[in-house]
Amino acid sequence: MTTEPTNPFASPTADISATGSPEADQAYPMTATAIAVIEDVPETHRRKVRTLGMRFLLGLPNVVIPIGLGIMFYTLAAYGPARFNLGGNASLALLVISITLFFAMIYVLTNAFCQDRWWESLLRKQIGSRPAPWVSLAEHPSEFVTLTSTQPKSMASFQLGSNEAEIIDIGMLQLDKTKGEMVIECDDRRYRVPRRSLLACDVQQIKLQSPWTTVVKIACQTDEGPHEFCILPADIKPWLAFTQRYRKKQAERLAHEIYELPETRSAD
Numbered sequence: 001m002t003t004e005p006t007n008p009f010a011s012p013t014a015d016i017s018a019t020g021s022p023e024a025d026q027a028y029p030m031t032a033t034a035i036a037v038i039e040d041v042p043e044t045h046r047r048k049v050r051t052l053g054m055r056f057l058l059g060l061p062n063v064v065i066p067i068g069l070g071i072m073f074y075t076l077a078a079y080g081p082a083r084f085n086l087g088g089n090a091s092l093a094l095l096v097i098s099i100t101l102f103f104a105m106i107y108v109l110t111n112a113f114c115q116d117r118w119w120e121s122l123l124r125k126q127i128g129s130r131p132a133p134w135v136s137l138a139e140h141p142s143e144f145v146t147l148t149s150t151q152p153k154s155m156a157s158f159q160l161g162s163n164e165a166e167i168i169d170i171g172m173l174q175l176d177k178t179k180g181e182m183v184i185e186c187d188d189r190r191y192r193v194p195r196r197s198l199l200a201c202d203v204q205q206i207k208l209q210s211p212w213t214t215v216v217k218i219a220c221q222t223d224e225g226p227h228e229f230c231i232l233p234a235d236i237k238p239w240l241a242f243t244q245r246y247r248k249k250q251a252e253r254l255a256h257e258i259y260e261l262p263e264t265r266s267a268d
Contacts, residue, residue, distance in 0.1 A: 028199035032221035036197040039190050045130050049122045049187045050170055058115050065109050073102040116234040119170050120144035127172060127185050134192060135174045135185040142172045145254075146232040147186065148208055150217060165206045168229065175257055180264035184231075195261035197221045203251045206230060214248040216255045 040046060077098040123144065127133050135142055147169040171186030184191040200219035205212045215230040233250040 026219075026226065028219055028226070030199050030201075032197050032199050034194040034196035034221070036191065036193040036220035036222050036227065038192075038222060038227065041186070041188060041190060042130070045126065047188055049119070049126050054122070058118055061109075066106050069102055069105055069109075073098045114235065116144055116146075120172075120234065123170060123172060123187060126187070130185075133185050134183050134190045135172050137172060140174050140176070142174045144170070144234040145173045145184065146170050146234070147184070148206065148215060148230040148232055150206070150228045150230055163207075165208050165230070167208070173231070175261060177262060178264075180262040182258055182261065193218070193220050195258075195263050198258075199226055200228075201255055201259050203248070203255050204230070208232070211244075214244070214251045216251050216258065218258075 077095050124137055127135065127137060146167055148167050149165045151165070169186040169188045171184040171191075173182065173184045175182055179194070180196070181192060181194040183193075197220045198218070199221055200217065202217055203214060204217045205214050207213075208215075213232065215232045217228065217230050219226055219228045221227075231251075231254065233247070233254050235247070
């Protein structure tokens with residue numbers, strides 16, 4: 001990690017202390033020789049996509065689908081045997097089949113909805129309306145990602161279970177091999193992370209909304225010191241039988257691509 005506390009040529013940055021400041025004595029496997037820049041999106045375009053209302057709307061299928069299927073299969077299991085004059089063994093078989101179909105259809109239907117595709121579509125439209133976005137969606141390949149904290153958030157006393165990380169933003173990520181930098185245009189902030197500003201880039205598991213999730217943990221040097229965040233690649237194939245294995249492969253792929261960016265000085 002660089003021994004210089006500040007960088008005199010760094011641009012004004014957003015207040016990032018709330019979500020990414022590591023411990024003062026944190027050790028990193030890489031040495032930074034450049035500065036990453038993290039800025040707020042202009043006020044008129046900030047937080048226009050991942051609003052509370054849109055989060056509720058896109059999360060509604062995950063509630064409505066299980067409830068609707070539960071009512072349907074409960075009715076089938078409770079009244080089917082009497083309606084079709086089924087005996088004890090047949091009734092038990094109907095119950096087992098109903099439970100199996102219930103969980104199978106929940107998995108298929110909730111994953112078929114694919115929240116990430118909706119978020120990506122909304123975010124692309126918002127970025128396209130911005131006067132000077134840091135990413136060029138029309139000219140260069142980009143991918144939708146979710147940014148999360150690296151540290152667990154404090155849970156209320158009435159909540160059960162251990163602490164979890166939290167989603168802090170959604171964005172479109174581009175890897176510029178010419179300038180040797182990663183650029184992320186988010187709903188709330190913008191990140192320009194040169195390869196030479198990286199302090200760490202590795203694959204880890206964090207507890208995010210209960211299940212353990214594989215992410216790419218990034219640590220980079222800013223003019224305010226080291227900053228950490230995690231990148232969760234989009235679930236573009238959520239119907240895969242081995243979803244966790246697929247997510248791990250996606251995270252490993254992205255981490256490798258970031259790590260392999262050239263350490264050019266053209267971004268300075």
